[in-house]
Amino acid sequence: MARMACHHLLPALSVPSSRHYAGAFHFQSRFSSSSASKISMSLKAGIVGLPNVGKSTLFNAVVENGKAQAANFPFCTIEPNVGIVAVPDQRLTVLSHLSKSQRSVPASIEFVDIAGLVKGASQGEGLGNKFLSHIREVDSILQVVRCFEDNDIVHVNGKIDPRSDIEVINLELIFSDLEQEALKHLCLLTMKPLIYVANVAESDLAEPRNNPHVREVMTLASDLQSELVAISAQVESELSELPPEERSEFLGSLGVSESGLGNLIRATYRLLGLRTYFTSGEKETKAWTIQAGMTAPQAAGVIHSDFERGFIRAETVSYDDFVAAGSLAAARERGVLRSEGKDYIVQEGDVMLFRFNV
Ligand SMILES: Nc1nc2c(ncn2[C@@H]2O[C@H](COP(=O)(O)OP(=O)(O)O)[C@@H](O)[C@H]2O)c(=O)[nH]1
Ligand SMILES: [Mg+2]
Numbered sequence: 001m002a003r004m005a006c007h008h009l010l011p012a013l014s015v016p017s018s019r020h021y022a023g024a025f026h027f028q029s030r031f032s033s034s035s036a037s038k039i040s041m042s043l044k045a046g047i048v049g050l051p052n053v054g055k056s057t058l059f060n061a062v063v064e065n066g067k068a069q070a071a072n073f074p075f076c077t078i079e080p081n082v083g084i085v086a087v088p089d090q091r092l093t094v095l096s097h098l099s100k101s102q103r104s105v106p107a108s109i110e111f112v113d114i115a116g117l118v119k120g121a122s123q124g125e126g127l128g129n130k131f132l133s134h135i136r137e138v139d140s141i142l143q144v145v146r147c148f149e150d151n152d153i154v155h156v157n158g159k160i161d162p163r164s165d166i167e168v169i170n171l172e173l174i175f176s177d178l179e180q181e182a183l184k185h186l187c188l189l190t191m192k193p194l195i196y197v198a199n200v201a202e203s204d205l206a207e208p209r210n211n212p213h214v215r216e217v218m219t220l221a222s223d224l225q226s227e228l229v230a231i232s233a234q235v236e237s238e239l240s241e242l243p244p245e246e247r248s249e250f251l252g253s254l255g256v257s258e259s260g261l262g263n264l265i266r267a268t269y270r271l272l273g274l275r276t277y278f279t280s281g282e283k284e285t286k287a288w289t290i291q292a293g294m295t296a297p298q299a300a301g302v303i304h305s306d307f308e309r310g311f312i313r314a315e316t317v318s319y320d321d322f323v324a325a326g327s328l329a330a331a332r333e334r335g336v337l338r339s340e341g342k343d344y345i346v347q348e349g350d351v352m353l354f355r356f357n358v
Pocket of ligand 2: 115
């Protein structure tokens with residue numbers, strides 16, 4: 001079940017419980033729809049934050065890196081501010097290799113760089129409510145908070161102050177919702193799962209906690225029961241310009257083992273309660289995104305609604321057991337390939353083969 005996030009924005013704001021139900025309804029209707037192929041293709045995260053905090057730098061880098069990771073998959077920038085990125089997952093490569101698959105298809109996530117959220121936007125400042133049309137459509141919000149000092153880059157309020165920045169953004173979201181509530185819409189922004197993205201200098205990447213601004217965001221995020229991810233938009237941007245073989249050395253020199261994209265996506269999956277399962281054969285190995293708690297037929301429905309309607313059973317093996325056995329056939333011989341029925345709750349990393357009849 002989704003963790004609803006009414007209280008994510010301001011700790012002191014008391015929220016009537018009916019808003020929880022409205023939010024739950026919205027979330028459910030989006031993710032349990034039977035045309036669930038939408039799930040793997042339209043998971044959307046919107047990047048918001050004050051001007052000059054690094055939103056576009058992060059967006060561009062993440063989309064570039066995503067492209068580089070999946071050369072043979074149509075990841076792209078759809079519009080200047082919308083891009084689809086492969087979900088990095090080492091397991092996909094391993095399974096694909098074991099199954100001698102012709103291709104491997106990662107799960108994907110769509111990022112939207114949402115500009116225009118400034119102090120007073122809900123009252124018509126800047127681009128006014130222009131940001132709303134984009135932000136209403138996203139499943140989660142990534143709020144970039146500036147934690148890097150750089151006198152050459154103007155801060156809209158003249159100084160680095162994460163607490164005040166976060167309050168400005170969250171208040172604008174709340175004001176927009178108050179207006180929206182009058183219109184009786186169900187998808188309130190304040191119910192969207194929100195992750196704080198602390199944009200830090202590259203020297204802070206290995207130990208973000210050493211930066212007092214990050215500690216402040218951390219405290220705030222935990223008060224608001226949100227997640228925090230520290231990232232350096234600058235480093236992501238530099239990474240996207242390096243040839244792939246030089247990237248890990250560069251990351252190593254900064255004291256980290258992978259780019260920030262993985263952390264961001266994992267936090268999003270955690271916050272949205274999402275899981276990954278795989279299908280793997282000679283034709284292709286593919287990662288599928290489902291909601292935690294989905295049954296085998298519901299998970300099958302993510303591939304095709306016929307799979308859900310005509311579901312008979314699912315040959316299922318855990319990722320670890322598959323890898324230990326080396327193939328589906330070997331897993332069957334070892335007795336670790338289970339035949340699961342319609343009540344089976346799909347587990348993280350399951351490798352599944354659906355039997356169906358329509
Ligand atoms: N020093 C430093 N500069 C950054 C960082 N991230 C972004 N910038 C710079 O800040 C400016 C504004 O960044 P941009 O991504 O356009 O901000 P946006 O308005 O939030 O989209 C640009 O000149 C970036 O190069 C960072 O992590 N460190
Ligand atoms: Mg921008």
